[in-house]
Amino acid sequence: MSRYSPAEIEKTWQEKWQEADIFRARRDEARPKYYVLEMFPYPSGRIHMGHVRNYTMGDVVARYKIATGHNVLHPMGWDAFGMPAENAAMASGGHPKDWTYANIATMRDQMKPLGLSIDWSREFATCDPEYYGQQQALFLDFLEKGLVYRKNAVVNWDPVDMTVLANEQVIDGKGWRSGAEVERRELTQWFFRISDFSEELLEALDGLDDWPAKVRTMQENWIGKSRGLQFAFGLNDGPDGHDRVEVYTTRPDTLMGASFIGISPDHPLARQLEREREDVAAFCAEARKGGTTAEAIEKAEKLGFDTGLTCRHPFDTAWELPVYIANFILMDYGTGAIFGCPGHDQRDHDFARKYSLPIIDTFLPLDAEHDIQAAPYVPLKSERVRYTRLVAGEVAGEEEQTGEAGVEAAIEFCEKNGVGQGVTKFRLRDWGLSRQRYWGCPIPVVHCDACGVVPEKKENLPVQLPYDEGGTPIDFSIPGNPLDRHPTWRDCACPACGAPARRETDTMDTFVDSSWYYARFTAPHATTPTDMAEAEYWMNVDQYIGGIEHAILHLLYSRFFARAMRICGHLPEKAIEPFDALFTQGMVTHEIYQTRDAKGRPVYHLPEEVEKVTFEDKSVYVLKSALTERGWENGDSNIREAIAKSFVSFPHYGVDVIPSAKMSKSKKNVVDPSTIIAEYGADTARWFVLSDSPPERDVEWTASGAEAAHRHLSRVWRIASEIAQSPVEAAPEADEALLREMHKTIDEVTKGVDSFGFNAAIARLYAFTNTLAKSQAGQAAKTTAARTLAQLMSPMTPHLAEDVWAMLGGAGLVATAPWPKADPAMLIDDTVILPIQINGKRRGELSLPADMDKSEVEKAALAHEAVQKALNGGQPKKVIVVPGRIVNVVV
C-alpha cells in the first residue's frame, strides 16, 4: 500500500479493536472511572452530520480519557418510542415496532464505520420490553412514594386523531396533522410531582459549575421562582360559597393602586356565575376559545366582562373594586385571580382605559415628572422610587426606596395586619406524562370498578405492548389509540380482587424514557431498574454532550428523575445531579441551493446537483443539469470557458445560495455521512466536524473543507510512510528543534482536548505537521515526532493514528497507549524574540536569552536603535519588562 486508503485501514483497525475488546467497560476499582455520554439518538431513519459531530466529540473525550489511564464507560442506545413511528405506520400501513427496529439496524450500521469507542454490549432501545418493563417498575415505586399522581387537567385535544396534542403540535388553533380545530378538554392524567422539587432543582443549579451558564439560566427561568403576597379581597353579594377572592401578587407595594379585580374564566367563581347567568356563560365560552400557543396568545384581544360584583379593599372596606372576568388571566398561575393596578402595569393600564377604570399611582420616579394617566410607571424592582401610597400605615409617606424594599415592607405590614402572607411561588408545573398513543411505555395500572386504580403487580411486568390483535396486525389507519380498542389487551383481571377490569391505555411521554437511560447504562441487563453497586461505581456521568435544544425539558426531567430514583433506592445520593459536566454542541449547517419554478415558488437542490463555475475572478453556482445541456463535459476547454462565461455573465441562470442553514430534508441541504465515509473515510468526516469552528458553535459543512481535511490526513500518512522508509542520520540541531516543537504541541493539544478546544488543538496539529514535513531532523527524531503526532491525533482520527503508529513501530494499539507527556524543560526556548514597544507601539524586536536578567533586558532594550532614536539622548520615563513577553519603553 503506497497511499492513504481509508477504506482499507478503517476496516482493519475496527476489527483489531473488536478482537482486543478494548472498549468493553468493566468495574475496576484500581483505575479512576470516567463516564462519557452523548445524548442518544431517536431512530428516525438515517444518521445525519449532527450525530457525527456529537458522537465524534464524545469519542474524542472517551479516547483521550482511555489514554490518560481512566476506566471509561462510553455507551450508546436508542430513544426509540415516539410519534414519528406511529405516524409512519399511519402513513404507510406498517407497524411502529418494525419501522423502529429497522431504523435502528440501519443507523447502527451507519454508525459503526465511524469507529467510535463504544461498548456495544450495553446497547438498548427504550422500546425493548426489558427497558420499559424496568421503567414501569420505577413508575410503581414512584406511585408508592407519592411521586406520581392522577388529577384532572385541561389539554389540547385533537377530535379527529383523538389524541392529546402538545402545545407545539397546535398550529393556529388546529391540529398539526389533522388540521382539525383543537378543543380544550379536561382529562384525568398522570403527573409527576416535579413541582415539589422546584426549590431544590433551582438551588442545585448553583453547584453545576461545569454546565454552560446559559443552560443554567434557562432552567432558572423555567423554574421561575417569585416572591409575593397572597391575600384575599372580601366579596360583596357573591354567589353561595363565595365570599372572598384570593389573589397573589409580586407587587404588594401597588396594593393602594388597585382599581379592579380580574379572575380567570376557569376560576371557581367564574364557573359558578357561568352556571347561573347566560351572559357570563357566553363570555367564558368566547374567552376559552383559541389555542394555548404563543402566536394565539399574541394575537388574542384582551377581553373583560364586568360581573357587576364588587370586592372590598382590605385596608379600606368602603373602597369597592369591580370584579371582571378576563381572558388573559391564567387559572394555573397563582390563584387564577389578580388585582389590577393600572398605574404600574401596561396591561392593566390598557384594560383600565378600555373599561374606564381609575388609574392610581403608589410610587413615582425620584426626579422626573410622570403622567400616570397617560402611561403606567413600570420600573425594575431594583430601582429606587418615591412612594406616594405604600401600604405601610403611618410611614407610607414620601419614602424613597427600591421596589424590593417596598415589596418587603408591604408584605411585613400586611402580615402584621392579618392581610395575607408572604409566599414563594414557582412557574414550574407538575409534569403530565399521559399520552393517548400506542408507541410508548404502557402505564402499568389497572382500572377496577371495585378497587379503583390498582397498580399492576411487579411480577407481571413488563406490561407489554401488543403487537397484533388476535393474530391480525394492529390497524394504525384508524384514528385514536389502538390500545383503547384492543379487547384482549385492554380487558384484564384486577390485580387486587380478580374481578374483570381494564388496563390503563395511556402510555408515557417519551421524555420519561430519556430521563433515566443514563442510569440504566451502568447495568443494562439488571433485573431491577439499576444495580446499586454498578451505579455507585459508574455514576455520575462525568461528561454529557448534546444539543442545546434539550437545555430545559430533558435535562430538568433527568434531574428530577435522579432525585426520585434516589428516594426509591435506585440511585445513590451522589447521583441526584446525574451529569457532572455538560457540553452543548453546535449544529452542522450547509448552504441551501434554491431556484424558482415558473410560478416563483422555491425549488431546492441537493449539493451534488449543483456545481460552482468560475470565470476569471467571478463565480456562480449552477445546476449540473444545465451544464450538461450545454455540453459542459465536452473536453474542449474553449467550450467549457464559453459556458462558464455565459453563466457568470448572466447570474440569473445561477442558483441562489442561502448560507449556514440547518440541514433539513425539505431544504435538501443535507450531506449523508455514509456518502462522505464512502468517499473520504470516517476519519475525514471526524476531522472536519471538529476543525474550523469551536465545538459549541455551528459549523458549516463544505465540500472544499471536507477535501481539505482529507488532503491533510493523506499528507500525514504520506509523511509517516516516508519517514518509515528513509533512514536519515541524526542531525542534533534539527532533532532538538523538532522535539521542542513536539513537546509544545503535546502541551497545547492536551490543553485543547481537555477543555473542548478541539478546533484549536487541530490547528496546532496542522502547524506541527507542517513543521515535521519541513524538518531536516534524522529518522529517529522524526519517528518519535510522527508517533507522537499519531497519538495526539488518535482521539480525532483513530484509524489513521493506528496505521501511522504501526507503520513507525509503535508498540500495541495507539488507542491504549499512554497519552504523551510534555517535558516542561522542552517548553522553554533558550532564546526568545522580544518585541520592543515605545509608548505601547511595537517598534522593533530583540533576540535575547530566555533567562536573561530583567535589568540586562532593559539595558539591551535601551540600546536598541529605535529606542535610542526615540529617546534622542534623554532618559526614559519608565521601562516595563515582562520576562519572555515584551519590553515597553515610555518616553
Added chain:
RNA sequence: GCCCGCGUGGUGGAAUGGUAGACACAGGAGACUUAAAAUCUCCAGGCCGAAAGGCCGUGCCGGUUCGAGUCCGGCCGCGGGCACCA
C-alpha cells in the same frame, strides 16, 4: 417587555491585559509535468510607497492602564431563551 450571548481579513476562526489575524478555506504567483491530476514553494488586513518603511485597523463613542480584541460605562447591530406569570 424581561434575561442571556455575540460583533476580529473575502470566509471559518486564533490570541493567560503583552508582536492582532495562528491554523484552515477560498484566491493569486511559481516549480514539477507534453498536459492534467497529485505534490511542493511563495504571496496575501487596508491605505501610501519602487523599496526601506510609515499611517490606520478587532461594530461605534468614551474610560482605566506603560500597554485593551480582551477590563469598565454608554450606544448600535445580530443571535438565542422566556413571557397575557399577576
